[in-house]
Amino acid sequence: MSAPPEKARTPAGRAVARAPGRARPRRLGPKLAPWLTGQAVNVTRHARALRSFQRHEFGAGSEAPTEAHIQAVNSLMGSLRGELLRLTTQVDSAVATALQLPSTTNLQRALRYKERAHDWVQAIERVWDFYFELFGQRQTRFGTWLLGCDRIALDCYTEAYMGLGVARPVPAPPPFSYMRTGFSPATFRRNIPLRRLGRQLNPFPLIQLPYHRLINPWTLGAVLHEVSHNLQNDLGLERAVPRNIARRLLAGGYGSHIASIWTRWNREAFADLSGLLLGGPAVVGSLMDVIGRGPAMVTAFREGTPHPTPYLRAFVSIELLRRMGFPNEARAYEQLWRSLYPDPGVGNIPPPLLRTWPEVIPLVVDTVCFQPYVSLGDRSLAEVLRFAPKEQQMVEEAAGRLGKGTDPGVIPARFLIGAARVAFERRLAPPEVITHYFYHELARR
Secondary structure (H helix, E strand, C coil): CCCCCEEEECCCCCEEEECHHHCCCCCCCCCHHHHHHHHHHHHHHHHHHCCCCCHHHHCCCCCCCCHHHHHHHHHHHHHHHHHHHHHHHHHHHHHHHHHHCCCHHHHHHHHHHHHHHHHHHHHHHHHHHHHHHHHHHHHCCCHHHHHHHHHHHHHHHHHHHHCCCCCCCCCCCCCEEEECCCCCCEEECCCCEEHHHCCEECCCCEEEECHHHHCCHHHCHHHHHHHHHHHHHHCCCCCHHHHHHHHHHHHCCCHHHHHHHHHHCHHHHHHHHHHHHHHCCHHHHHHHHHHCCCHHHHCCCCCCCCCCCHHHHHHHHHHHHHHCCCHHHHHHHHHHHHHHCCCHHHCCCCHHHHHHHHHHHHHHHHHHHCCCEHHHCCECHHHHCCCCHHHHHHHHHHHHHHHHCCCCCCCCCCHHHHHHHHHHHCCCCCHHHHHHHHHHHHHHC
């Protein structure tokens, strides 16, 4: 029930009704009018300042964000700015009323509209600032490095979509790379709500790379891994892969507990396996750069985590390497891993998991990589992303050319990660030389 109108007294003492908005009119003090007017001006200027981005303001070279990335962010901000403009109009109207009739009711109504508009400004600023920082990195000396990672990611998508047995809608824009120090590599998929954006939907895949990876390009197997997280969704495999892993292990008699563990690990296992199919044997070494820690961490089992226990995770990639036709490399990596961690029993890996992994891992690898999927056009992942010894020969030839500082030739951008690692491990050139020519080749494409 609404409150009854306030009563006022005439000079004769007779009570008369007063409309709520006209309660207790007062004279404007010397500060009230300019302060109220300032609130409306501030909100309006905030709204106008949160303008659309222009491509030219982030550099003129190839490393600048593409027009598609700029438009996608502008579209997101435009949808938010429409509500802000509506609130700005309400603030203007409420302030005008309060200036004309400065009752407590009218003044506080103006303040409430101002507060709502300010909250909305902050929400848009969060989005604007996030992408302004990402796009602004392209104006630094790291711009060409990030451009190189963009081109590797785009090459991965091109390979995947060209290898399909059926046409699928082509996603756009492509992944966008950025640097964030103090964090591990990560990805934020297309159209998922991000906390840093106030739960707004991210319009394109983001590949987060730490500086220590960018400075050592032979460790950038992380790019292939993070891109693969996005491919699992864009290729329609986000439900089929875990479902098939669960069915395969349950049918094999390994029980619901073992099946649930490996099913929960499906996304990280898929990203490791897809990354290996995209980049070849050197990606296994890059993975071991990440998971090769102290024995306590490598053999630690954490219930509920999406990441496989590091000790077992290495054997997943080693098994695929063997199936891809690289038995010698698989044997060498397995020997390395077992020499580093001869006793997995020092950790807390559940005995059933330790006992069954030699049989389970081949089933998981076969399910993810060598079974047909409807969304792939009834092809397997290994058929879509082909990497065989002949591709490795291309990688090694490019490694020799990188080491000499010459043109590595017409090889896919994603193969340059393996080429850099081969050049690094074989000491074909100093690390600084390999790094320079790695990014130089990607930037000129």
